[in-house]
Amino acid sequence: MQPFVLSIIKGVRMTNKISSCKSFLKKVNLLRTRELGIFIAIVLLLIIFSILQPKFATITNLLNLGRQISTIGIMSIGMTFLIIGRNFDLSIGSMFALVSTIVVIAMVNGIPVFIALLIGIIFGSIFGFINGVLSTFAKIPSFVVGLGMLNAYRGAQLIITGGRSIVVLGLGGIGANFFYHLGGGRLFGYIPMMFITFIVLWAIGHILLTRTTFGLRTFAVGGSPMASKIAGINENWVQTYGFVLQGIVVAVAIDKWTAK
Secondary structure, eight states: OOHHHHHHHHHHHHHHHHHHHHHHHTTTTTHHHHHHHHHHHHHHHHHHHHHOOOGGOOOOOOOOHHHHHHHEEEEEHHHHHHHHOOOOOTTHHHHHHHHHHOOOOHTTOOOOHHHHHHHHHHHHHHHHHHHHHHHHOOOOOOHHHHHHHHHHHHHHHHHHHHHOOOOOOOSSTHHHHHHHHHHHEEETTTHHHHHHHHHHHHHHHHHHHSSSSSHHHHHHHHHOOOHHHHHTOOHHHHHHHHHHHHHHHHHHHHHHHHOO
């Protein structure tokens, strides 16, 4: 009987250890199936690509990958706020094209780089505001607004350029060197500045989303519109601010992409 009792005691202790491990993993959010699945998929892809091409896992190549994804990564920061707030913007690609055209035309016409970048941010916020008002106050589904404005922004860009490329040579004025450095420079001659900019903006976006009233209201509106309305949160304006933020982030991404 004694060995049997000891085995039962060991089994109970092992069960307690497993339960404690599970509770710990839940606390650190490692058992969220969706996030864990994405993480595992990325790790598997890295392993497969490293086996197929040994140079893939080198520091130089990974830094280059970070530089290449920086533009899309920056735009995804703003999209995160929209998705959490139960919206989506399909027009950011066309908005990107139109605002970049405006910025480049401003530079070609002799406007200092720093002022041209500010113009891009202003237009980006205006376009985001238009999308936001149509989606929230006009009660048009954001998917429909995105499809419509996608064609509108792209058409405006083609009208302005006539379907031709615009080449900018010999930029000068305030902020020109800094502009070039952000796009093509490397910190310590090794780490791409575009990737560093993306990481910094990601950190700012994280703080804005989790440590500010606007971020918490975005979560509230996305989680339960009725409860947020009862709490006195203006759902329309919170969602509209999300669209404005998306437009600003698109303009910032354009600054880095144009500099590159």
